[in-house]
Amino acid sequence: MLSVFPRFLRAPRNNVSILSSLRRHTSSSPSSSADLSEGEKLIHEKLSKRFSPSQLKVQDVSGGCGAFYAISITSDAFKGLTTVKQHKLVTETLKSEIEGIHGLQVCCYCSMFCARC
Numbered sequence: 001m002l003s004v005f006p007r008f009l010r011a012p013r014n015n016v017s018i019l020s021s022l023r024r025h026t027s028s029s030p031s032s033s034a035d036l037s038e039g040e041k042l043i044h045e046k047l048s049k050r051f052s053p054s055q056l057k058v059q060d061v062s063g064g065c066g067a068f069y070a071i072s073i074t075s076d077a078f079k080g081l082t083t084v085k086q087h088k089l090v091t092e093t094l095k096s097e098i099e100g101i102h103g104l105q106v107c108c109y110c111s112m113f114c115a116r117c
Helices: 016-025 038-051 083-093
Strands: 055-060 068-074 103-109
Touching: 038 055, 038 068, 038 083, 083 103
Parallel strands: 068 103
Antiparallel strands: 055 068
């Protein structure tokens, strides 16, 4: 039986291709400061100094112009805090940098052994 949906709208038959695609776009290792742009380095250094994260990823997702950053940070400093309070700590740390950018995506996590997480 032929499907009424075009091929590109059909669900994939296996999830292997989806998972491999996701793995290419995510990383569990901390960002290396040698691979970062100047804006990414500044944000990475400030967050590293303030939170001593076990994992930290800072990425300029604006195409390299420094207008939008995505940050993923894992630190014990977030233990027991609500998501709003975690984000507030990050944005307060980056207050001067936030003034000059258009957008910021923040994902905060506490360590894997945190009961809340």
